[in-house]
Structures are given as C-alpha cells and as structure tokens.
Amino acid sequence: MKNLLVAQSGGPTSVINGTLVGVLQSAGAMLKSGKVFGAFNGIQGVLEETFIDLDYLSKDIDSLEILAQTPAAALGSCRYKLEDYKVDETKYETLIKIFNKHNIGYFIYIGGNDSMDTVEKISRYIREKNIADISVIGVPKTIDNDLEGTDHCPGYGSAAKYIATSFAEMERDLAVYKTPTCVVVEIMGRNAGWLTASSALARLNGGKGPGLIYLCERTFSFDKFLTSVEKKIKEDTGVLIAISEGVKDSNGKYICEIASEKSTDAFGHKFISGSSQILANLIRDNTGVKVRPVELSLLQRCGGHVASRRDLEESIKVGNKAVSIALEGKSGEMSSMKRISSDPYDLVFTSVPVEMSANHEKKVPDSYISESGDDVTLEAINYMKPLIEGEVNIRYRNGIPNHFIFNR
Amino acid sequence: MKNLLVAQSGGPTSVINGTLVGVLQSAGAMLKSGKVFGAFNGIQGVLEETFIDLDYLSKDIDSLEILAQTPAAALGSCRYKLEDYKVDETKYETLIKIFNKHNIGYFIYIGGNDSMDTVEKISRYIREKNIADISVIGVPKTIDNDLEGTDHCPGYGSAAKYIATSFAEMERDLAVYKTPTCVVVEIMGRNAGWLTASSALARLNGGKGPGLIYLCERTFSFDKFLTSVEKKIKEDTGVLIAISEGVKDSNGKYICEIASEKSTDAFGHKFISGSSQILANLIRDNTGVKVRPVELSLLQRCGGHVASRRDLEESIKVGNKAVSIALEGKSGEMSSMKRISSDPYDLVFTSVPVEMSANHEKKVPDSYISESGDDVTLEAINYMKPLIEGEVNIRYRNGIPNHFIFNR
Numbered sequence: 001m002k003n004l005l006v007a008q009s010g011g012p013t014s015v016i017n018g019t020l021v022g023v024l025q026s027a028g029a030m031l032k033s034g035k036v037f038g039a040f041n042g043i044q045g046v047l048e049e050t051f052i053d054l055d056y057l058s059k060d061i062d063s064l065e066i067l068a069q070t071p072a073a074a075l076g077s078c079r080y081k082l083e084d085y086k087v088d089e090t091k092y093e094t095l096i097k098i099f100n101k102h103n104i105g106y107f108i109y110i111g112g113n114d115s116m117d118t119v120e121k122i123s124r125y126i127r128e129k130n131i132a133d134i135s136v137i138g139v140p141k142t143i144d145n146d147l148e149g150t151d152h153c154p155g156y157g158s159a160a161k162y163i164a165t166s167f168a169e170m171e172r173d174l175a176v177y178k179t180p181t182c183v184v185v186e187i188m189g190r191n192a193g194w195l196t197a198s199s200a201l202a203r204l205n206g207g208k209g210p211g212l213i214y215l216c217e218r219t220f221s222f223d224k225f226l227t228s229v230e231k232k233i234k235e236d237t238g239v240l241i242a243i244s245e246g247v248k249d250s251n252g253k254y255i256c257e258i259a260s261e262k263s264t265d266a267f268g269h270k271f272i273s274g275s276s277q278i279l280a281n282l283i284r285d286n287t288g289v290k291v292r293p294v295e296l297s298l299l300q301r302c303g304g305h306v307a308s309r310r311d312l313e314e315s316i317k318v319g320n321k322a323v324s325i326a327l328e329g330k331s332g333e334m335s336s337m338k339r340i341s342s343d344p345y346d347l348v349f350t351s352v353p354v355e356m357s358a359n360h361e362k363k364v365p366d367s368y369i370s371e372s373g374d375d376v377t378l379e380a381i382n383y384m385k386p387l388i389e390g391e392v393n394i395r396y397r398n399g400i401p402n403h404f405i406f407n408r
Numbered sequence: 409m410k411n412l413l414v415a416q417s418g419g420p421t422s423v424i425n426g427t428l429v430g431v432l433q434s435a436g437a438m439l440k441s442g443k444v445f446g447a448f449n450g451i452q453g454v455l456e457e458t459f460i461d462l463d464y465l466s467k468d469i470d471s472l473e474i475l476a477q478t479p480a481a482a483l484g485s486c487r488y489k490l491e492d493y494k495v496d497e498t499k500y501e502t503l504i505k506i507f508n509k510h511n512i513g514y515f516i517y518i519g520g521n522d523s524m525d526t527v528e529k530i531s532r533y534i535r536e537k538n539i540a541d542i543s544v545i546g547v548p549k550t551i552d553n554d555l556e557g558t559d560h561c562p563g564y565g566s567a568a569k570y571i572a573t574s575f576a577e578m579e580r581d582l583a584v585y586k587t588p589t590c591v592v593v594e595i596m597g598r599n600a601g602w603l604t605a606s607s608a609l610a611r612l613n614g615g616k617g618p619g620l621i622y623l624c625e626r627t628f629s630f631d632k633f634l635t636s637v638e639k640k641i642k643e644d645t646g647v648l649i650a651i652s653e654g655v656k657d658s659n660g661k662y663i664c665e666i667a668s669e670k671s672t673d674a675f676g677h678k679f680i681s682g683s684s685q686i687l688a689n690l691i692r693d694n695t696g697v698k699v700r701p702v703e704l705s706l707l708q709r710c711g712g713h714v715a716s717r718r719d720l721e722e723s724i725k726v727g728n729k730a731v732s733i734a735l736e737g738k739s740g741e742m743s744s745m746k747r748i749s750s751d752p753y754d755l756v757f758t759s760v761p762v763e764m765s766a767n768h769e770k771k772v773p774d775s776y777i778s779e780s781g782d783d784v785t786l787e788a789i790n791y792m793k794p795l796i797e798g799e800v801n802i803r804y805r806n807g808i809p810n811h812f813i814f815n816r
Contacts (some may be wrong), residue, residue: 012581041586072580079585161807165713168808172480173420173710175813177487178449183706204806206813277685297702298591302581305573306713308807388807398612399716399796400572403580405614 001034002105002133004323006054008141009042009080009111009118012072013155014162014304015315016141017404019110020075021068022319023139028058030327037102040408042078042111043118047091049098052406067404068312069394071304073110074406082118085125092125099134106135106326110319112142112153113359116334120358123332135326138334138354139318143301145194146363149356150336151347154318155301157311157387160198162303163187163296164388167202167210167240170294174238179290182229182239182283185210186276186295190246193217193364195300197376198384199242211239216246217364218373220255225279226286228374233289243275255279305401309390314347321349345386409442410513410541412731414462416549417450417488417519417526420480421563422570422712423723424549425812427518428483429476430727431547436466438735445510448816450486450519451526455499457506460814475812476720477802479712481518482814490526493533500533507542514543514734518727520550520561521767524742528766531740543734546742546762547726551709553602554771557764558744559755562726563709565719565795568606570711571595571704572796575610575618575648578702582646587698590637590647590691593618594684594703598654601625601772603708605784606792607650619647624654625772626781628663633687634694636782641697651683663687713809717798722755729757753794 006023008016020038027036036054039045052075057063067074085092099107109119119138126134140147145156167185174181187196193215203209211232214220232239247255255275276293284291314337322335333351340346368380395402414431416424428446435444444462447453460483465471475482493500507515517527527546534542548555553564575593582589595604601623611617619640622628640647655663663683684701692699722745730743741759748754776788803810 008584012584070580071577073584076586077584079587164808166707166711168811169479169710169712170706172478172712172811173706176416176420176481176485178484179487201806202808204808205810207811292705293703294705294707295701295703297700298578298581299574299702299707302577303574304577304580385806390807391802391804394799396799398609398793399569399798400576400610400612402613403576403615405583 001032003035003037003103004031004106004108004326005037005039005046005102005104006108006110007039007042007046008073008075009077009109009115010142011112012077012301013141013143014071014158014302014307015155015312016110017070017074018068018312018315019139019141019154019319021064022316023108023323024054024058024064026320026323030323034105038075041076042080043082043109044078044080045076046098047094051102063404066395066402068316069304069307069392069401070403071302074404081114082121084121092122095122096131105133106137108137108139108322108326110139110141112144113147113357113361116147116354116358119334120332120354123354126331135329135331137322137326137331138357139322140334140336140357141315143195144189144192146192146361147357148360148362149334149352151339152337152387154311154315156194157308159195159300160201160384161308161388162300162306163195163198164201165306166296167199168207170240171202171207171238174240178237180233180237181290181292182233182241183292183294184241184243184276184279184283186243186245186274186293188296188300189216189244191216191361193244196242196244197364197368197380200376200381201384201388204385210242211236212241212374213376214243214247214374215364215369216244216248217369219250220247221249222282226282229283230287233287243279245275247275305394307392308388309392310387312392317349321351325351342382342386409440411443411445411511412439412514412516412734413445413447413454413510413512414516414518415447415450415454416481416483417485417517417523418550419520420485420709421549421551422479422566422710422715423563423720424518425478425482426476426720426723427547427549427562427727429472430724431516431731432462432466432472434728434731438731442513446483449484450488451490451517452486452488453484454506455502459510471812474803474810476724477712477715477800477809478811479710482812489522490529492529500530503530504539513541514545516545516547516730516734518547518549520552521555521765521769524555524762524766527742528740528762531762534739543737543739545730545734545739546765547730548742548744548765549723551603552597552600554600554769555765556768556770557742557760559747560745560795562719562723564602565716567603567708568609568792569716569796570708570714571603571606572609573714574704575607576615578648579610579615579646582648586645588641588645589698589700590641590649591700591702592649592651592684592687592691594651594653594682594701596704596708597624597652599624599769601652604650604652605772605776605788608784608789609792609796612793618650619644620649620782621784622651622655622782623772623777624652624656625777627658628655629657630690634690637691638695641695651687653683655683713802715800716796717800718795720800725757729759733759750790750794
C-alpha cells in the first residue's frame with residue numbers, strides 16, 4: 001500500500017495540530033500497511049525531504065492529546081509560493097520524484113489560501129500529466145476565516161474565543177475606575193474583518209462589549225472615527241474599540257502607513273507603529289481622555305490555553321475527512337465544513353474542489369455589518385457564536401500548558 | 409454587634425475578588441448579628457457613602473464562586489490619596505462620622521502600596537484620637553508583587569501564570585518559521601521587575617523561554633542591548649525578549665520617554681509609544697531582522713481565565729485572615745503570607761504592622777538577577793514557581809468566562 005505524507009503551512013493557529021492529529025488517527029486506522037510521514041516546514045520541507053516517520057505517534061494516545069492542544073504548527077511552516085508548472089516545471093518534477101521515492105500515494109497539506117494554491121497547482125499538474133496514484137488533498141486552517149468553500153476555518157473559533165474572552169476581561173478592568181478611559185484594540189486581519197467582528201461575542205453574557213467595531217471591509221474615516229469616539233466617551237466611562245489591522249482610508253492606504261509616513265523617533269529610526277497606537281494618539285490629542293492602545297498580536301493566534309472545544313474537535317474531524325477522501329482516490333479537493341443550522345448547531349464534513357479556496361478571500365458579508373459601519377449585526381453574532389463554544393481540558397504541567405515538540 | 413465594611417482599591421488583578429469572597433465568607437461565619445457592607449470605588453466611595461449591603465451574598469455559594477473568578481475589582485477602585493490628618497483632619501472626621509452612622513466596627517481595605525498608606529493613616533488617626541471599637545485592616549493585592557511585609561502579593565501569581573503561558577505559546581509560534589524573528593515583549597512594572605522575571609517560568613517544561621530578560625532593577629544600555637540581541641539572533645531563529653515597562657537608562661529616563669522626545673507622527677501628534685515598540689524599531693533598523701513588539705498591557709492584569717489556583721486560594725485566605733484579625737480587635741495591621749518552604753511549598757497566614765508596606769516598594773533582590781543583568785537566577789525561579797501552580801476550573805457560559813457584576 002502507498003504511504004501518506006502530511007505537512008503544515010501558513011500562519012500558526014491554536015488548533016492546526018488538531019488537524020495533524022486527525023490525519024494521524026485516520027491514517028493509523030485506515031492505511032494498513034502504508035506508512036505516515038510528516039514533512040517539516042511545509043512544501044519547502046517536502047522539496048528538501050526533511051521527513052519524519054510519524055507511525056510511532058499514531059498509536060500514542062497520550063502524545064496525540066498533548067499534540068492536539070499545542071498551538072502553532074508542530075511540523076513547522078513555510079512561506080513558499082510554487083510557480084505555476086507552465087512557467088517552471090522543475091520543482092514539480094522534483095516533487096513527483098520524491099513522492100515516488102518514498103512511495104507517497106497521499107499528500108495532505110494543511111494551510112490557508114496560499115497553501116490551497118499549492119494543493120491546486122500540484123494536483124492539476126498530476127492530473128494533466130496523467131500521473132497515477134497520487135492524491136493531493138488540502139485541509140483548511142486560518143485564524144482569518146477568509147477561505148471560500150468552507151462554512152468557517154479551523155483555527156478561527158479559538159482565536160475568536162481568545163478575543164471575546166480578552167474583551168470581556170478588559171471590560172471588567174475598565175469598569176473599576178470612574179475616570180473616562182478608552183482602549184483601542186488592534187486585531188489581526190489585513191483583508192478580512194472576521195476576527196475583529198468576534199470582539200462582539202464579549203456581549204454574550206450581558207457585557208457591553210466593544211463600543212465601536214471597525215472592520216477592513218469598510219473604508220475608514222478619521223473624522224467619522226473621532227466623532228463616534230467623542231460620542232461614546234460622553235455616554236460611558238470605559239470605551240473599548242475594536243479595529244482590524246487592515247483598515248484603510250479612502251485612498252486605500254493602511255492607517256498605520258499614513259501616520260508613520262515621514263515620522264522618525266528621536267534616534268532617527270523610522271517610527272513603525274500599529275493602527276491602535278496611531279488612533280490612541282489621535283484620540284488623546286483630540287479629547288484629552290486617557291487612552292491605551294492594545295495589540296493582540298501573536299497572542300491571539302497561539303492562545304491555545306483558551307482554545308474552543310468545538311474548534312478543536314472540528315479541526316480533528318477535517319483531518320479525519322481529508323484522509324478518507326484521499327483514500328477514496330479523490331485529488332485536488334479540500335476537506336471542508338458545511339453548516340446545516342446555527343441553532344441548534346449542525347454541520348456536515350464534506351469536500352470541495354480546491355480551486356474554490358485557492359487565492360480567494362472570503363470577506364465579511366454586508367449583512368453582517370451594521371448600517372453605521374461601526375458594529376456587527378445579530379446575523380454575524382449568530383454565525384460566530386457556536387464556533388467559540390466549549391472549553392478544552394488543557395493539560396498543564398508546572399503551572400503552564402504542556403506542549404508537544406518534535407525532536408528535530 | 410458592630411458591622412463590617414469592605415472596599416477595594418488600586419489596579420485590577422485576576423483574584424482581588426477572591427479576597428472579597430474570603431472577607432464575605434469569614435464575615436458571614438463570624439459576625440453573627442453584624443452586617444457586611446461594601447463601598448464602591450474604594451475610600452472615595454466610603455467618603456461618599458456609596459454603600460451596598462452584602463449580606464445577601466455571604467450565603468450565596470454559587471455567586472461567590474463566580475465572583476471569585478471575576479477579574480478586576482467588582483466593587484470598583486479609586487486613585488485617592490488621603491492627606492495626612494495633621495495637614496487636613498476634615499476627611500478623617502467625615503470618615504469616623506460615617507463609620508459611626510453605619511455602626512462600622514471593622515474596615516477592611518484590599519489594595520496595594522497606596523491603599524496600605526490609607527490603612528496606615530486611618531488606623532493611626534483612630535489610635536491617636538483614642539477612638540474605640542474601629543479596627544482598620546489592610547489586605548495586600550497587586551500584580552506588581554512589590555509590597556513589603558508579605559512573601560508575595562495575591563494577584564502576582566495569576567499575572568505571572570498569564571505571562572509564562574503567553575511566552576510558552578509565543579515560543580511555539582516563533583518555532584514554525586525558519587526566518588530569524590525577534591519579539592520584544594513589554595511587561596508591566598514601573599518600579600519592580602517581578603512580573604518581567606516571571607517570563608522565565610516559560611522554561612519550566614523544557615522550553616527555551618525568553619532569550620533576554622531586562623528588569624527595571626538594572627540600568628538599561630542601548631548599546632549593550634543591541635550587542636546582546638545580535639548575539640542571540642545568530643544563535644537562534646526565534647528570539648523572545650522580556651522587558652519591564654520601567655527600564656531606565658543611566659540618566660534615569662524611561663526608554664519610551666527618550667525615543668518619543670520631540671517626535672511627532674504625520675498628523676503632528678506627539679508620538680507616545682511603549683518601550684517594546686521603540687526597541688523593536690531599534691533592532692529592525694540595526695539588524696534588518698523581522699521584529700514584532702508585543703505589549704501585554706491590560707491583558708496580563710485581568711486575564712482571569714488563566715488564573716493560578718494557588719493564587720486564588722491564597723487570595724481567599726488572606727481575606728479570611730483579615731476578618732479574623734479584625735475580630736481579634738487588631739488594627740493597623742495587614743494580612744500577610746510568610747513562606748516556610750518553597751519545596752515542598754509551605755506557607756502561614758499571619759499579619760504585620762501596615763507601616764511595613766505603606767509606601768514601600770519591594771524590588772527584585774540582587775540574588776534573583778543574573779550577573780550578566782539580562783536573565784534571572786535559579787533562586788528566582790524557585791521563588792516564583794509555586795505561585796503559578798494549579799488551574800482554576802473557570803465557569804464559562806456561551807463560550808466566554810462568566811463574570812459577576814454588581815447592580816449599581
């Protein structure tokens with residue numbers, strides 16, 4: 001029987017290793033005489049043959065549980081864009097040689113848009129060259145939730161839970177003082193505002209949540225922003241503002257680019273700074289109110305200790321599904337999720353042609369954004385809410401989460 | 409029997425409400441006919457008589473459990489410095505009038521250095537004026553861990569656990585890429601580096617932890633910093649740097665002040681920025697390496713979802729202890745903890761004269777800082793380690809932590 005190769009790519013999420021576990025589980029159960037290899041650092045590792053035999057892991061329930069709870073890709077990642085084979089075929093020839101050498105019949109690639117592009121290109125090459133017996137399957141993951149072809153992306157729910165939890169906690173923090181304070185929170189997402197939208201989930205237990213929410217799907221206006229902030233400050237002593245890192249003005253320029261232009265610090269270094277910092281300075285100068293910028297930065301994408309149980313379970317299942325469609329002989333497909341209903345939450349695991357996802361970006365739809373452009377709608381809440389539900393019983397050791405690390 | 413009044417003050421912590429719960433538990437059990445009142449917004453609320461009858465809570469086990477898990481002071485806080493009564497006696501006269509009006513025999517104040525100053529002043533006034541039957545007791549809390557008179561401060565362990573967990577998770581995040589990356593993490597603490605030191609606890613399960621740790625107990629040198637960073641980048645692809653917000657150069661100036669001097673952004677606003685941002689720009693300009701600044705900001709002091717169980721339990725017990733020493737008729741004392749041993753961890757709950765803590769700041773001792781000045785010693789690890797141990801079984805609802813909020 002043929003062997004299976006799995007690799008991870010793109011930015012870290014809290015549950016991308018859950019998908020790896022799902023792949024290992026199903027491969028262990030279904031491959032019979034075939035072996036499971038992992039490649040370190042994505043497609044780059046495949047090309048460099050930095051393989052690891054993963055058979056030893058497939059039956060080690062204890063290690064698999066810790067691996068599933070470990071944030072960020074345990075097999076490493078890469079930022080490697082394959083040229084189309086019509087431009088340069090050499091890399092593809094190398095890949096096929098390596099696949100044949102190791103008797104790889106199934107290649108499963110876990111990643112985001114760029115990784116699905118890789119899956120699409122390799123599977124198309126294999127199809128057009130009539131190469132038999134190599135099935136290439138993609139599995140979605142991204143905190144950005146911007147992949148087409150799946151209801152949502154594994155990794156999004158956990159990042160959203162981190163964000164909603166952090167907003168709920170910051171709201172408690174702001175509530176202790178009577179002095180007006182404003183906190184501008186910058187959230188990841190350069191082209192889609194899904195994560196920023198999730199800040200609204202801090203309202204689920206009766207909290208106020210963010211007073212203003214700015215997604216990158218809407219053009220940002222400094223004047224309108226200041227007017228809205230001033231109004232909010234009058235209404236409430238503690239105002240939380242959620243802003244996508246990707247918000248742009250009417251000229252299509254990122255906020256942080258605009259304000260950093262020509263500015264240098266006292267040492268003469270270019271003053272690179274996030275949007276939250278820039279907007280905090282703007283509010284401070286114009287209102288005199290106490291302002292704090294907060295950038296959730298890396299923390300939101302690797303906060304595995306507060307992963308969503310539903311997200312983790314689904315991440316494992318899309319991994320399971322990837323193996324079963326590979327073994328069915330399909331190729332150029334992406335394991336995906338189709339929502340049947342939000343309340344009660346119901347979902348089927350399926351697959352779609354990977355072209356649907358490769359290089360596309362799913363934006364937050366208009367119906368999820370309030371008319372004022374500075375909040376989300378109930379429809380958005382209903383979509384996001386089920387994805388953060390449930391907690392993972394994280395295994396701690398010495399007071400910190402226990403992580404799985406491959407020996408390399 | 410006399411009534412008991414409790415209030416909270418200073419900056420938020422994840423477990424200051426645990427102490428409130430401890431006070432309510434013991435008051436409920438020991439006060440008999442006396443009532444328990446809370447004052448909103450610390451001593452300011454006492455002076456304004458914004459009281460709430462808390463008797464209803466004392467027996468509500470369910471609400472007490474949620475209250476104990478809710479970060480930041482549920483009764484609110486204040487930044488109010490009482491003038492010494494020798495300068496102005498009026499506020500003290502008002503306080504005594506209010507205490508008498510509500511038949512308050514016990515006043516318990518939960519807070520940091522400034523709050524202990526308040527406890528010291530009021531108790532001294534009462535003693536020197538020979539006012540009978542009013543016992544004033546302080547209970548320590550601060551994430552900064554800078555109070556004298558107690559082995560450590562309730563609130564520190566949970567913030568340290570948040571920091572150590574975040575460092576462990578960011579280390580996983582950095583490990584996925586092969587490109588050299590540097591992350592400069594700014595941690596709270598303007599005058600003491602206890603929290604920054606706790607980043608080293610990310611090493612407890614075999615992790616590398618921060619490559620460099622800069623506490624505000626040591627003078628910061630830009631040149632030395634750059635040399636050390638350059639060396640670390642050569643050794644490793646992912647370098648985490650922990651830095652106290654309070655680090656100062658040899659002229660006693662904060663890093664963030666120095667670089668922000670005379671600098672403005674493109675809008676002409678003063679460019680206020682944190683140390684992590686400044687140092688990230690410095691590293692980027694000098695090494696060309698990818699750098700990210702991360703500021704743990706509010707998140708580290710209100711991250712109740714990852715509170716330390718030991719910290720929460722101790723917070724409750726210092727609250728219990730405060731009530732029992734108040735009922736013994738003591739005044740001008742602070743409930744405190746005395747460590748018997750670190751391994752196995754053993755502790756006694758006791759009390760000390762509040763003068764020991766009021767207006768003092770406990771720095772990280774020399775023996776806890778490495779000779780190189782950019783790391784901590786094993787002695788520091790042994791001191792901190794027990795404080796982050798154990799996890800709280802946090803109650804979630806709708807995917808986010810369930811918080812207790814007083815109706816006001």
